Amino acid sequence: MSLSIDHLCVAYGARQILHGVTLPALPAGSLVALVGPNGAGKSTLLRALAGLERMQGTLRLDGQDVTRLGFAERARRLAYMPQQLPPGLALGVLESIVAALRVGGSDDLLSHAFEALRQLGIEGLAERSLDSLSGGQRQLVALAQLLARNPQVLLLDEPTSALDLHYQLRVMGAVRERVVAHRLLAVAVLHDINLAASQADCLVVLREGRVVACGAPADVLKPAMLAEVYGVEARVEQCSQGRLQVLVDRALA
């Protein structure tokens, strides 16, 4: 299973957001991070993959044209997670996942929902109210809503924004684990370049709606690229555990 993106364009009226994004086939079992400065079109690309934006170009999953799939079928195979669950919802954790499954019309909702919670190790929260959870716990519940539907592709829009360090790693760790165990493809917009470098198999760097670089973190993260895309003077160093670290020294004028 792989996802291939060819000449993908998105425009809001006359304003072109994505200028023909083309990527090599993204294979199952990998975590792809979309990175780049604000306004680069990362979220728009993700939304286009999810079918939430009108787009041109081709999008193939296993060679099959995704845009030709029906609304419900596409949603079943490519699952999208928006930034945060809205606050103030009077719903229980398990209830919210069952509610999300019910629309898809699958059977045995309850056991699917519970299994998703168990996979993420948060089955203890099942009876809690969404409102009583921390931001990180809520994000794990949102992820459980996705996993319960057994999708092939996970599309995650800034899954770790506004989370503390513990939950940043827990959420990304849970995604990684699912990706490897179930041979899924995860595409995530990540703001934190160091988190992206340590978690992703492949980085896609976007700027002004175009792909600037694409490849393994070690190949992509170079001082020249960081200067060009982010406008910063930075060093890329390997820490004692072998992971890459981007150390930013100053903003370039």
Next chain:
Amino acid sequence: MTALAQDGAALAAWHYRRLLWRRGLLVAGLALLLLVTVLGDLASGASGMSLGRLLQGIFEPTTLSATERVIIWNVRLPYALMAVLVGAALSLAGAEMQAILDNPLASPFTLGVSSSAALGASLAIAYPLGVAWLAPSAQVTVMAFAFACLSVVLLQMMSRLRGAGLQSLVLFGIALVFSCNALVSLLQLLATEDVLQQLVFWTLGSLARADWHKLGLLALVLAVLLPFSLRAAPAMTLLRMGEDRARSFGVDTRRLRLASLLRISLLSATAVAFVGTIGFVGLVGPHIARLLVGEDQRFLFPASALVGALMLSLSSLASKLLLPGVIVPVGIVTALVGVPVFVVLVFRRGRSL
């Protein structure tokens, strides 16, 4: 390990089913409470006819005098039932509005649907259409209905403008309320004494306009629309978790909104067209229901309808008891009772579950 996991799953399933049961029971309890209130409402009135006599009269009409028959069939029953149906319609419309506009302040009253209906009705009263085949009172209802629908369409168009956020929609609703009220005042200023009285009475919102035709029509609208509301409820619950989330889970939110909008216009416009402006039931009803049964719209919609019916039934009862010998228009009562409740809700966003 697997046995433990299965135990956990079974326990969670048990908790979940208990939650559903509790919510179902709460809805049933509301229905029971409504029945009691309606009986109380039926039993009170200026004529002092007792509940026993009234029930006897309903089931054995031959034992009644002519006056008693008029009191039962033309006054008490239509008033009491109208309160139930209008309350249910407004509150259900409010619940759907709050869901599709993602706005806790949305209701037919706060976003100007009631005011628009009042403007339409006032226009029809002050300047009759001159359509021979439609009775003047029906013309008022039709105009109120048309204006109410128009306002909902305007609201929907506003909410879909790019960059129109939560606040701007509420502000637009408030602007609608003010402009319609200003135009109604203008009509009142220009009206003759005779017309003026009708205009003022219409804007007050009163159950005194109840009759069996209107009751039948409103009951029909509710009976037809409620099943559609319930069918849309699972998708609506998902919509409450965010527009993008719902869409990415395969919900066609455009179609969902459009269908819901149609229901909202029919429900609120029919209710307002028949009894005039009745405030706060459509706003507060869904909030009270949400505190009771939570956000699952499969329970929230029926619970909202029941709470709305209960509120208006109680208001109807209060409207007879407030001033001895005078039936205060029920719109005044709901506003007086609703405002404090509304303020409390705004300042103390309750948590439930």
